Structures are given as structure tokens and as C-alpha cells.
Amino acid sequence: MSVQTQSVVARRSVDPGGAAAIAFMSVSKGFGHGGGAVQALDGLSLSIPQGVVYGLLGPNGAGKSTLLRILAGLLRPDRGEVQIFGETATATHRSRLGMLIETPSFYPFLTAREHLQMLARATGTSALVEPVLRRIGLEKAADKAVSGFSLGMKQRLGIGCALIGQPEAIILDEPTNGLDPDGILEMRALIHELAHRDGLTVLLSSHLLDEVERVCDRVAILQRGVLVAEGAVADLLDRDGRFWLKVEAPEALLARLGELARLGEKAEPGEGGVYVRIERAEVPDLILSLANAGVRIHEAKWIKPDLETVFLSETREARS
Numbered sequence: 001m002s003v004q005t006q007s008v009v010a011r012r013s014v015d016p017g018g019a020a021a022i023a024f025m026s027v028s029k030g031f032g033h034g035g036g037a038v039q040a041l042d043g044l045s046l047s048i049p050q051g052v053v054y055g056l057l058g059p060n061g062a063g064k065s066t067l068l069r070i071l072a073g074l075l076r077p078d079r080g081e082v083q084i085f086g087e088t089a090t091a092t093h094r095s096r097l098g099m100l101i102e103t104p105s106f107y108p109f110l111t112a113r114e115h116l117q118m119l120a121r122a123t124g125t126s127a128l129v130e131p132v133l134r135r136i137g138l139e140k141a142a143d144k145a146v147s148g149f150s151l152g153m154k155q156r157l158g159i160g161c162a163l164i165g166q167p168e169a170i171i172l173d174e175p176t177n178g179l180d181p182d183g184i185l186e187m188r189a190l191i192h193e194l195a196h197r198d199g200l201t202v203l204l205s206s207h208l209l210d211e212v213e214r215v216c217d218r219v220a221i222l223q224r225g226v227l228v229a230e231g232a233v234a235d236l237l238d239r240d241g242r243f244w245l246k247v248e249a250p251e252a253l254l255a256r257l258g259e260l261a262r263l264g265e266k267a268e269p270g271e272g273g274v275y276v277r278i279e280r281a282e283v284p285d286l287i288l289s290l291a292n293a294g295v296r297i298h299e300a301k302w303i304k305p306d307l308e309t310v311f312l313s314e315t316r317e318a319r320s
């Protein structure tokens with residue numbers, strides 16, 4: 001079933017049951033030869049569903065830019081395939097993606113509106129200029145020369161230029177890099193609206209865990225060219241949660257957890273209590289068995305991890 005959005009800037013409505021917006025299938029890419037050879041991507045497969053904000057997260061050198069450059073057609077993979085809306089990517093398919101992979105360059109003496117009008121004339125989409133100005137939050141600054149724009153305004157105008165071509169997905173490489181706090185908030189709000197109001201798929205790369213956690217619906221964690229974790233951000237955060245029990249005698253509780261529920265290995269002491277690594281669904285039974293065993297619990301709560309905890313636990317093996 002298709003979801004009709006209120007969008008005035010998107011060309012396609014989201015079809016959640018349809019093909020992935022973008023799919024990478026066993027993509028490999030190496031650079032250099034002999035001792036200096038680097039395997040930037042090593043058989044990476046990834047599927048980006050329609051209408052979501054999807055984050056590529058990874059430390060420097062993980063392969064994020066290489067993957068985006070392959071998607072943009074700037075690099076050829078050694079092996080593997082890229083698909084866009086279910087079809088092998090060609091220049092025509094790529095023209096349906098709006099890309100902001102490097103800081104965009106503009107004519108400093110032209111205004112934001114003039115830049116958009118110039119592009120709209122070429123694509124026959126003049127009717128989009130005003131809605132796009134509103135969408136990127138530049139309607140008040142529309143008639144100012146770009147030379148006076150902040151980096152955040154230039155980034156948003158870059159997205160506006162992509163929107164004039166009515167893309168079906170937007171690709172952003174480190175979209176908040178170098179922005180001031182206000183610029184970061186405005187960019188995050190824009191990304192949210194593009195996906196959740198306009199139904200566009202947004203694929204972005206970032207090395208900022210906090211950013212991905214706030215902005216993205218799904219995330220792929222890359223490490224040295226391979227995928228180490230993938231999923232809905234909420235699920236990844238739920239999966240690595242811990243349960244906190246505040247008690248009078250943490251050491252005694254640790255022993256009881258071993259006897260009662262064979263949770264000894266999953267429990268660790270904290271200040272004034274014990275953390276237990278269990279699934280959320282196991283919590284009611286654990287509380288019941290502790291209460292039946294006469295354990296007096298002063299506080300019990302689920303501790304949600306942040307993406308940094310998930311990231312560190314998923315990449316620990318690769319780092320050691």
C-alpha cells in the first residue's frame with residue numbers, strides 16, 4: 001500500500017512493501033597494491049528501505065565515503081552491485097537521487113531564489129521554487145546574496161538545489177559537519193521533514209553517535225569495510241539495555257541471581273545495586289522470583305543504553 005504524503009517537493013509516495021530505495025549487494029572496493037593496499041569495502045550488503053532516515057555510522061576509514069561515492073557513480077566497485085528502487089543503478093537511476101556529498105559551491109553574488117530559479121528552468125520545475133524555499137527554511141533570506149550565508153544556510157540551499165530535481169532519495173555525507181549549534185538543529189529538523197513529511201528516503205553518513213541516535217530511524221555500523229551491526233535504532237538500543245536493581249546488599253543479590261535465575265554471568269555490581277543484562281521480556285519473572293525469595297528491592301528500572309554503548313560493544317572485537 002502506498003502512503004500519500006502532503007509533500008510538494010517529492011516525486012514518489014512511499015511504498016513500504018516495495019523494493020528497497022537503495023541496495024548494496026556484496027560490494028567490495030580496494031585501493032592500492034601490495035603492502036599499501038587497503039580494502040575499503042569488503043563484500044558489504046545493505047538494504048535501505050523507502051521513506052526512512054538511514055544512518056551510515058563508523059569511525060574514520062570505515063568505508064562510509066567510499067560507499068557513498070560508489071552510489072553516486074564517482075567510483076566503480078571491484079565487485080558487487082548497487083540497486084536503486086530495485087534496478088541496477090545506471091546514470092538515469094542516479095539522476096533520481098539528490099546528493100550532497102561535498103560542501104556545495106554557489107555563485108556568491110546570486111541569491112538563494114536565483115540559484116533555485118536557474119536550476120528549475122533547466123528541469124522545468126519552476127513551480128517548486130517557492131515550496132522548496134519554504135521547506136529549507138530560507139524564505140526570509142531568499143533574496144540575499146549567498147556570500148552572506150552561514151555554512152548551515154549553504155548546506156540547506158544545497159539540499160534545496162537537490163529538491164528542485166524532485167529526487168526520490170537524498171544522500172548526505174556528514175550533513176552537520178562544521179555547523180554551529182543552531183545550524184545543527186535546523187539541519188536535523190529539515191532531515192526529519194524530508195523523510196517524515198515528504199516521504200523521501202534520506203541516507204546520511206556520520207561519525208557522530210549522538211547525531212545518528214537523534215536523527216535516524218535505522219543505522220548500519222561499519223568497521224573496516226564490513227557491516228558489524230544493522231537495524232532500527234530503537235531496537236539496537238533496546239537490545240543492549242540493562243536492568244538496574246537497587247538493594248541493601250548488592251553482593252548478596254549477585255549470589256542470589258546466580259542461584260535463582262542462573263544470571264550470575266549476566267550480572268555486575270554497581271554503586272548500591274546490581275545491573276543485569278537481560279531481555280526486557282524477562283524482567284517481570286526476575287522481579288517475581290526475587291520478591292518470592294524475600295529480596296527487598298528499593299529501586300528497579302530499565303537502563304537504556306546510548307548508541308555509543310552499542311557501537312563500542314559491536315566494534316569491540318574488530319578493535320582488539
Ligand SMILES: Nc1ncnc2c1ncn2[C@@H]1O[C@H](COP(=O)(O)OP(=O)(O)OP(=O)(O)O)[C@@H](O)[C@H]1O
Binds near residue numbers: 039059060062065
Ligand atoms: N582514493 C583513495 N585512495 C587510497 N585509499 C583510499 C581512497 N579513498 C579511501 N581510501 C581508504 O579507504 C578506507 C576507507 O575510507 P573512507 O573515506 O571510505 O572511510 P570513511 O568511513 O568515510 O572515513 P572518513 O570519515 O575518514 O572519510 C580508508 O582506509 C581510506 O584511507
